Amino acid sequence: MLTVSAVAEKLGLKVVVRGDLSEIVSGCYISDLLSDVMAHSKDHELWVTLQTHPNIVAVAVIKGVSALILTNGRNPEPETIRKAEAEKVTIMISPETTFELAGLLYTMIKDSQPPQAGLS
Amino acid sequence: MEHAFASTSRWSSTFAEEVYAMNLSKIIELVKGTVIIDSGGETDITSVCSADLLSNVLRYGKKGALLVTCLNQPQVIRSAEISDIPAVLLALGGIPEKDMIALAREKNIVLITTLLPMYTTCGILYIAGLRSCAEECDA
Amino acid sequence: MPESCSMEGSFHLMGGDFTNAGSASSALKAKLINSGVAQSIVRRAAIAAFEAEMNVIIHAVAGTLHYLITAEALTITVTDMGPGIEDVKLAMQEGYSTAPDWVREMGWGAGMGLPNISKHSDLFKLDTVVGEGTTLEIFFHLKERNADS
Numbered sequence: 012m013l014t015v016s017a018v019a020e021k022l023g024l025k026v027v028v029r030g031d032l033s034e035i036v037s038g039c040y041i042s043d044l045l046s047d048v049m050a051h052s053k054d055h056e057l058w059v060t061l062q063t064h065p066n067i068v069a070v071a072v073i074k075g076v077s078a079l080i081l082t083n084g085r086n087p088e089p090e091t092i093r094k095a096e097a098e099k100v101t102i103m104i105s106p107e108t109t110f111e112l113a114g115l116l117y118t119m120i121k122d123s124q125p126p127q128a129g130l131s
Numbered sequence: 132m133e134h135a136f137a138s139t140s141r142w143s144s145t146f147a148e149e150v151y152a153m154n155l156s157k158i159i160e161l162v163k164g165t166v167i168i169d170s171g172g173e174t175d176i177t178s179v180c181s182a183d184l185l186s187n188v189l190r191y192g193k194k195g196a197l198l199v200t201c202l203n204q205p206q207v208i209r210s211a212e213i214s215d216i217p218a219v220l221l222a223l224g225g226i227p228e229k230d231m232i233a234l235a236r237e238k239n240i241v242l243i244t245t246l247l248p249m250y251t252t253c254g255i256l257y258i259a260g261l262r263s264c265a266e267e268c269d270a
Numbered sequence: 271m272p273e274s275c276s277m278e279g280s281f282h283l284m285g286g287d288f289t290n291a292g293s294a295s296s297a298l299k300a301k302l303i304n305s306g307v308a309q310s311i312v313r314r315a316a317i318a319a320f321e322a323e324m325n326v327i328i329h330a331v332a333g334t335l336h337y338l339i340t341a342e343a344l345t346i347t348v349t350d351m352g353p354g355i356e357d358v359k360l361a362m363q364e365g366y367s368t369a370p371d372w373v374r375e376m377g378w379g380a381g382m383g384l385p386n387i388s389k390h391s392d393l394f395k396l397d398t399v400v401g402e403g404t405t406l407e408i409f410f411h412l413k414e415r416n417a418d419s
Contacts, residue, residue: 041249043183046375047201051223051248059250061187061380063365083191088365108191108264110181110199113250114257121254133397134358136388184374185324186382189317190389202377209292213299213316230289238296 013123015078015101018057022105022115024080028092030101034077039116041109045070052076059112063087068094078102082109151260152177155218158197159243161259162252164220167227168235168242174217178264181253185210192216193264199252201225208234208242217241222249277305280336283326285352288376291327294335295320298346305339311410314390315344318408321383322348328373329353330403344410354400362388 016032018024026032040052041059045066048058054075060067063085071079078101081087087095087102095102105112155174159166177195182188183202192198192214200207203225211219218241221227227235227242235242245252279301281294299316307315319335326333330352338345355361361368362384369379387394391408398404 039250041181041253042201043187043380044201044375044377045371047183047223061182061184062374063381064367064374066371083187085365108181110179110253110257110263113181113253117250117254117257133395135393135395136362137393183377184380184382185377186321186380186386189320190382190386194313204376206288206292206377209296209320212296213292213313213320215313 013120015057015103018078018116018119019103021119022112024103024105026101026103027087028095028100028102030078030095030099032078032101034101036077036120039113039120040076041113048074057116059109059116061085061109063091065090065094067091068098068100071095071100072098076100080105080112082107082112151262152195153259153261155197155241155243158220158256158259158261161255162220162245162247164243164245166241166243167232168240170217170239170241174241176218176261179253179256179261180216180264181249188216189214191264196264197256197261199249199256201249203228203231205230205234207231208238208240211240212238218243220245220252222247222252276338276340277301278336278338280334283323283330283333283335283348283350285327285329285331285333285350287327291324292320295323298335298337301337302339302344307339307344307412311344311412315346315408315410318387318390318394319346319348321386322346322406322408324378325383325404325406326350326352328369328378333403339412341412343412346408346410347405348408349403349405351403354402354404355396355398356400358396358398 013036015034037055039057052074058076059080080103084106152175176197180192180196181199188210194215198216198219221244224246302312330350333350336347364385365381367379367381373379393409395407
C-alpha cells in the first residue's frame with residue numbers, strides 16, 4: 012500500500028505541514044479549480060495543484076484528500092499553513108512542474124497497484 | 132505613488148532546439164482524443180504545459196507546447212495564442228464552450244478533448260516521453 | 271520601419287468584460303508582428319499586456335491600453351479607473367491576489383499578474399492611487415528588431 016510518507020520520500024518532496032503521513036494513497040487528482048476538485052476527486056487521493064490560498068485546505072478536508080502537493084516550488088500562504096496545521100492536512104512541495112510530477116506519480120502509483128486494478 | 136521594477140530575467144533571442152518532439156496525431160491516439168478544431172496541417176509538440184490557472188500558462192507555456200487543462204472557457208485559447216501554443220487538450224470529458232470553439236477556429240489553434248482525467252492524461256504523455264516546459268521560457 | 275518613425279495606438283478596456291478579455295492583447299500582438307518586432311519580444315510583450323489587460327477587467331471599472339513603438343523601444347501603458355493597489359509590495363508577491371473566488375474558478379486570480387509583468391518586461395513602472403486607479407508603464411528594448419524591408 013502506497014502511503015503519503017512513501018511518496019514524499021521517493022520523490023524528495025518537502026513536507027511543509029505534517030498531517031498523517033501514514034495515510035494511504037489510492038490515486039491522484041490534478042486541478043487548480045476548486046469546483047472541479049469538489050465535483051470529481053475521490054477519497055484518499057493526492058491533490059496536486061498550484062493554488063496556495065487557504066481555501067484549498069477546506070476542500071482537502073471535505074474531499075478526504077490524502078495530502079496536498081504544490082508544484083513549481085510554490086509555498087502555501089501563511090494562513091493556508093495555519094489552517095492545514097489545525098486540520099492536520101499534509102502539505103508538501105515539489106520543485107517539478109505539474110506535468111512532470113503527474114508523470115512521476117502516475118508511474119509510482121501504477122507500479123504500486125495490483126495488475127488487475129488497471130490504470131487509474 | 133510611483134514604483135519602478137527592472138526585470139532580473141535574462142532573455143535570449145535564440146530558441147533552443149528541442150531534442151524530442153511528438154506529432155499531435157500520435158498524442159490524440161494515446162489519449163483517445165476527439166478533435167474539435169483541426170489546424171489542417173501537421174503539428175509537432177515539443178513539450179506539455181498542464182495548468183488551469185491562465186497566468187501559469189503565460190508563465191510556463193512554451194512555443195510548440197500542448198496545453199492540457201480542464202478550464203473550459205475562451206481565455207484558454209487566448210492564453211494559448213499569446214503564448215504561441217499550437218494545441219489545447221481539454222481533459223475529463225469537457226465539452227468546449229461555443230465561444231471557445233469559435234476562437235480556436237479563428238486563431239487556428241487545434242482543440243482536442245479527452246475523457247481521461249488530467250492526471251491520467253499527463254501520466255500517459257509522460258510515459259510516452261514528453262516533458263514539460265521545465266524553465267520559464269523566453270521565446 | 272525607418273528609425274525616425276514611430277507607431278502608436280490604443281484600445282479601450284471595460285471592467286468585467288470577460289467576453290472580450292484578451293482581445294486587446296491579441297490585437298497588439300498582431301500589430302507588433304506586422305511592424306517587424308522580434309518574435310521573442312512580441313511574445314513577452316503580449317504576455318505582459320494580457321496580464322495588465324486582465325487586471326483592468328477583473329478589478330477596475332474601465333481603462334485603456336496604449337502602445338508606442340519607436341526604433342529603440344516598445345512602451346505599453348495601461349491606465350485604469352479602479353480601486354488602486356493598497357500594498358504594492360504585497361501585490362508583487364507571487365500568489366497574492368485580491369480577486370474573489372469566482373474569478374479564480376475562471377482561471378484567473380492566481381496572484382501572478384504583476385509578477386508576470388515584471389518577469390517578462392525589461393522595466394515596468396507602476397503608479398497607483400487608492401480609490402482612483404492604477405497606471406502601468408511597461409518597457410521593452412528593441413535591440414533585435416528585424417531589418418527594414
